[in-house]
Amino acid sequence: MEVMEAIYHRRSVRAYTDQKVDRATIETLIKAAVQAPSSMNEQPWAFGVIQNTKLLTQYSERIKAYVLRRLKPGSPLEKYRELLSDTNYHVFHQAGTLVIICARADAHNGAEDCCLAAQNLMLAAHAMGLGTCPIGLARPRLNQARVKRDMGIADQYAPVFPLVVGYPKGETAPVERKAPEILFWRESL
Ligand SMILES: Cc1cc2nc3c(=O)[nH]c(=O)nc-3n(C[C@H](O)[C@H](O)[C@H](O)COP(=O)(O)O)c2cc1C
Secondary structure (H helix, E strand, O other): OOHHHHHHHOOEOOOEOOOOOOHHHHHHHHHHHOOOOOHHHOOOEEEEEEOOHHHHHHHHHHHHHHHHHHOOOOOHHHHHHHHHHOOOOOOOOOOOEEEEEEEEOOOOOHHHHHHHHHHHHHHHHHHOOOEEEEOHHHHHHHOOHHHHHHHOOOOOEEEEEEEEEEOEOOOOOOOOOOOOOOOOOOOOO
16 A cells, blocks of 8 residues: 555544454554654654453443543543443444553653654554554553553553554544645745
């Protein structure tokens, strides 16, 4: 698949089949992720993978409760209150694989580096016929010391970009983009 085609046709997929993504495929995606540029070539990323649907459902329930407990009036997340209260809502969209891209805490631009790695992974997945979706909603909970310990994320790492991977169920409609706003474009003095 051409890069431009992948860029234009990747979507955040929120419906997945039950087919498991095998380990070799996830490893291929992680290898694509680490081809991303990184500040001072620090390559400060590390990856955690969960492929246990029971565990993912458990985390989904805890994340919903955690976010709801902390929802303050006026928060941009307020519009998701109803969704988060819905017992059928699954934070990971019932995908069978969660990849958590973590940054080394001492990195100079760890969050930026991990986001670039995430985009590589998502485009590679799309080119391989897989769907992905970033799960930013999970990030605050995943960064809690107790949850990190529970997952096996070492102290020197912080979860930056959780995303799910799976085989898409059906088509995902494109989300329209606003025209880019060009703030300046200087050509001559
Ligand atoms: C940092 C970040 C966090 C996101 N968190 C979530 C999330 O928690 N749940 C979800 O379903 N989608 C999440 N998304 C996906 C966006 O909603 C999606 O990218 C946007 O609607 C545009 O759609 P597209 O990805 O199909 O182009 C997130 C995207 C980004 C970049």
